[in-house]
Amino acid sequence: MRRLILFILLLALSWQSDADGVVVDKVYSPYVLPQEREIEWRLMSRNSDAQGNQLGQRLGYGHSLSEYVTMEIYLVGERELGSDDFGLEGIEVEARWMLTEQGQYWADWGLLFEVEKAHTEDNWEVSSGVLVEKEFGKTSLTVNLFAIYEWGQSVANEWESEARVKLRYRYLPILQPAIELYAGEDFFGIGPAFQGIQRFHGQKQLKWEAAFISELSxxxxxxxxxxxVEYEF
Amino acid sequence: MLTFRGKINVSLWLGLQLMVLPFDALATNIPEFHLTLENHLFFPAEIEVPANKKVKLIIYNKDDVAEEFDSFDLNREKMIFPKRKSTIYIGPLPPGEYHFFGEYNPNMATGKVVVKGGSNVN
Structure with a gap:
């Protein structure tokens, strides 16, 4: 078992990543809960010597379709490089499929599929990823490995890949410190992260996540x- | 065009997906413990399980409405549909008390898993 975990970690760390978009996004857990709806807002702000300031935001609505499958649709907004204009960049549909019951096997497995269409151009991106989570006492290790294909009017037809890793300590529901690692094309970043959950009545709950990732390569x-921020209801 | 590096990545990725399949064989002979949910109460409200061993909690929801099993201690969330049995896999856990509750009736549907060492577990 330890060898398999080591294999997955080494695979993630040595993943020959080719993604040329923004790599820092979210590390997905493989779990799905039925009868759950959510509204999600994500913000990403990148500041680099090479690419200046980038800003990305996503507004999503998700709805579980069964005990094992949930779908989410996002409006993706970005501020383009060298421009002050922030606008709608594309629309994305995402499906997450929980393959195994939590705790049933040595690790928990899921799959993620995404299709993104650019708003103003005929550019497409299709992603497929493996989501793995393994519990060690109060610590959880989550690994996402993605294969991405993009094509269209103004992008080259190409395969890309990404790896994302999160090591989280379940300290308190409201505060769970973590370390996140992201690998993409010309990008290898790591940094501290925090997440938390505040429960309300019934299935209503608010989840939040924050991370500060520094590129090291x-x-x-x-x-x-x-x-x-995710509001589930 | 798929580069050589890209081909390696896609192959590794497909291989990783296929790795899920053989694990069915590893999930046998897990001790079972049964709970019932009735009138929004768990019976028994306290259940003892052995330490350092993976166990199955099988919860039969006798109510006409769904409940959501929730436990930060156990790191589990699971919908328990009405008139159905649901299985929650927990552990291996060190000795201690692990609280759980029903999200729809958090004041009534409460309980705890008591993890004890040794072999004298009910």
Whole structure:
């Protein structure tokens, strides 16, 4: 079992990543709860010597379709490089499929599928990912590995890949410190993260996540702050 | 065009997906413990399980409405549909008390899993 965990970690760390978009986003857990709806807002702010300031936001609505499958649709907004204009960049549909019951096997498994269409251009991106989570006492290790294909009017047809890793300590529901790692094309970043959950009546709950990721593979400044809030009901 | 590096990545990714399949064989002979949910109350409200061993909690919801099993201590959330049995896998856990509750009736549907060492577990 330890060898398999080590294999997954090594695979994530050595993942030959080719993603040329923004890599820092979210580390997905494989779990799905039925009868759950959610509204989600994500913010990503990147400041680097090479690319200046980038800002991305996502507003999503999700709805579980069964005990094992949930779907979410996002409006993706970005501020383009060299521009002050922030606008709708694309629309994304995401499906997450929980493959195994939590705790049933040595690790919990899921799959993620995403299709994104650019708003003003005929550009497409399709992603497929493996989501793995393993519990060690009060610590949870989550690994996401993505294969991405993009094509269209103004992008080259190409395969890309990404890896995301989170090591989280379940200290308190409202405060769970973590370390996040992201690997993409010309990007290898790591940094502290925090997340928490506040429960209300019934299925209503508010989840939040924040992380500050520093890119390590290049000299010069390259920091990304990400924040997300999910209201489940 | 898929580069050589891309081909390696896609192959590893597909291999990782296929790794899920053989784990069915590992999930046998897990001790079972039964709970009932009736009138928004768990019976028994306290259940003892062995330490350092994975166990199955099988919860039969006799009520006409769904309940959501929730436990931060156990790191589990699971919908328990009405008139159905649901299985929650927990552990291996060190000795201690692990509280759980029903999200729809958090003041009534409460309970705890008591994890004890040794073999004298009910």
């Amino acid at each position: 290049h000299s010069g400044k390259d920091h990304t702050f990400r924040f997300s």
